[in-house]
Amino acid sequence: MAPKVLMVAEKPSIALSIASALSGGRMSTRKGSTDVHEFEGVFQGSHAFFKVTSVIGHVLSVDFPPAYQNWEGTDPMDLFSAPVLRSECNPKAHIRRHLAQEARGCTYLVLWLDCDREGENICYEVIDCTGIPENEVGRRIFRAKFSSVTEKDILDAMNNLVLPNKDEALAVDARQEIDLKVGVAFTRFQTRYFQGKYGNLDARVISYGPCQTPTLGFCVQRYQQITTFKPEKFWSLKTYVIKDGNEIQLEWDRKKLFDFDVTVMFQKMVASDGILKVTDISVKEECKARPSGLNTVNLLKVASSALGIGPQTAMHLAERLYTQGFISYPRTESTAYPSSFDFRSALAALVHNPLWTNDVRALLDAGFVKPKQGHDAGDHPPITPMRLATEETLGTDAWRLYQYICQHFIGTVSPDCRYMRTSIEFASGGEAFHCVGYRVISKGFTSIMPWLAVSENNIPAFKKGDTVSIHKVDIYEGSTSPPDYLSESELISLMEKNGIGTDASIPVHVNNICERNYVQCYSPPFEGIDKLFGALKLDDTGKVGKGAGMPCFLCLHPTSQLFDMPLL
Incomplete structure (x- = not known):
């Protein structure tokens, strides 16, 4: 009898x-808790019968035993030494039964x-x-x-099967247990502490999380910088x-004075x-370097x-793509492509889209350049288009x-942008001034x-040595201004820099502090936005907005009274 091979994917669409x-x-x-696809083929040189099905994310979750669920009957300190249980995620309890049933009689x-x-x-x-x-493991x-x-x-993956990594799986187990114990213990402690002192808090549960709290801390820090700022x-x-x-x-070389x-x-x-x-x-001739490969964090920052x-919507969309x-x-996390990556095939898959067909054909005909060296985190290649799509x-x-x-990928294999920079220095009355001009020689990657x-x-x-009469010398008066509230893009950068969360969890942490009403999102008026971000496209009404694909300022600022409370 031909051996049976059970193959399990993470999502039904991937299965x-x-x-x-x-x-x-x-x-x-055939239908099941998740669909099961069956066919015959060859496995390890022998005829085999295949079944392909899937889970829907994690099958198991961690929690405390019932004895530790009572807030009043359990000291938060006791949770750090409490046992934890692994059980079926409630909505997905059927998945465990489904897998056990499909595995019966399977050899591999x-x-x-x-x-x-x-x-x-x-x-x-x-x-x-x-x-x-x-x-x-390694045999079946x-x-x-x-x-x-x-x-x-x-097909490449099927022909080069490896072993699952037990150490990485255990690392996630440890992280889940730490998150549970720290999160629940501090959530219970600070909820009970603050709700007894401030009756009008806009939250029934004041949650704590090892990643959520420092994420919120960046917003609070910026909030305090704004509220304590004194203009000069x-x-x-x-x-x-x-x-x-x-x-x-x-331009005046001294830039500005405070006297x-x-x-x-x-003057x-x-x-x-x-x-x-x-x-x-x-x-002198200078160049603006083409970008490295696109990783998750940079994609989320650009999306926002x-x-x-x-970021959370962007991650859902990327997963669907x-x-x-x-x-x-x-x-x-990687921005470096492996040496074996087939850039020509990836480019050829995009050639028929009229938005960038000229750029792609030019690269295929004249020769593309390999992306500049980026960071190799040892996980996956940078995010790359795999086939053509339409709106x-x-x-x-x-x-x-x-x-x-697509545009980012094409940019990574395009030449650098080259331009001439002309700087002219002037002197008058012992003071130095300058002006700078730019002339593009080759657009390179900025074409796409x-x-x-x-x-x-x-x-x-x-x-050099020319003299020119001064037309006028004016004094400009300005005032220092506080930083703006954190944008989502800035917050993601701070989280990445400080190692808060992962490429997959960063959107969740940002979304959590919004949903739990610790911060609120708002978009400032778009008046004068072109001065900040350069020339922008307008929609049919002449306004800038999401529909036109323009920058949307989803800025975060604290709303909870907790931020003005004294430290414990």
């Missing part, structure tokens, strides 16, 4: 992709869970549910490693000359001289700051995210990523 690729589409499907188990630590942990949850002993239990659900990647006046010289009929404003009388003194010195002398001219898509086979695995197929927001992923283009700024020709 369908795996079965379709391995069976060539010749399979039958092949695990197709997502290739990260959480995936390794779910591997061992699946092993536990099937009843196949762990000591069969195998692990498939893949970064996308294209047919090529699935400053003054600067604005010097103008007329050359070839054009008025040019020169008005001293600024007036410098009089320059005005009394009345002449600016060219002291130095520097002309430029596309107006919050992955399960549908349009992009590679979206949870990755009609994906829907508006998923298409915008997919479009950015125009929002990163170098803004050309042509300045008239001067020669």
Whole structure:
């Protein structure tokens, strides 16, 4: 009798992709807790009968025994030494029975869970549910490693099965237990402490989390910087000359001073001289480097700051694009591509989209450049488009995210942007001024990523030793201003820098502090936004907004009275 092979994926859509690729589409499907796809094929050189099914994320969850569930009857300190139980996630209890039933009579188990630590942990949850002993790893239990659900990647993974990683699975077990004990203990403690003292708190439960709390802390820190900020006046010289009929404003090397009388003194010195002398001219070619590969954190930051898509929504969209086979695995810390990556095939898959067909054809014909060296975290390649899609197929927001992923990838294999930088130094009355001009020589990657283009700024020709009359010298008065509330993009950067959360959990932590009403999101008026972010496209009404794909400021600021309370 032919051996039976049970293969388990993390989501039903991935199970369908795996079965379709391995069976060539010749399979039958029956309903179960999750669909089961069946077909015949070859496994380890022998004819075999395959069953492909899936879980829906984690099968098991951790919690305290019933004796520790009573808030009043349990001291929060006791929770740190309390035992923990692993049981079926309530909505998914049927998955355990489903796996046990499908594993009956199966000789082999092949695990197709997502290739990260959480995936390794779910591997061992699946092993536990099937009843196949762990000591069969390498003999009857195998692990498939893949970064996308294209047919090529699935076939490659099937031909190069490895072993599940027990150490990574145990690391997740430890993290789950720590999160449970720390989170529940401190949540109970501070809820009881604060609710007894402040009756009008806007929360019944004041939650604590090892990642949630420092995430909130960044917002509170910015809030305190804003509320304690004291503005200070400053003054600067604005010097103008007329050359070839054009008025040019020169930048003062001192930038600004915080003493008005001293600024007036410098103004009089320059005005009394009345002449600016060219002291130095520097002309050199510079380049703006193409980007490295796209990782999860950078995708989330761009989605929030430029596309107006919050990090949790962006992650859901990216996961859907992955399960549908349009992009590679979206949870990755790496920005470096492996040396074996097939860039030509990835480019060829995009060539027929009219939005970038000219750029792609030019790269395929003239030769693309390999992306600059990035960070290799040893997990997955950077997020990469795997096949062509249309807006009609994906829907508006998923298409915008997919479009950015495509443009970023094309940018990584495009030449650097090259430009000439001309700097002219002037002197008058003992003070130094300058102006800078830019002229693009080759657009390079900014052809496909125009929002990163170098803004050309042509300045008239001067020669060293030239003199020019000063048209006017004005004093500009300004005032220092506090920082703005944290944007989601800034918050994600701070979390990454300080090691708070993972590429997969960062969106969850940001969403939690919003849903629990510790912070609230708001979008400031778009007036003057073009001065901050450069030239922006407008919609049909001439306004900037999410529909036009413009920056959406989802800024976070504390709302709870806890932030003004004294420390314990």
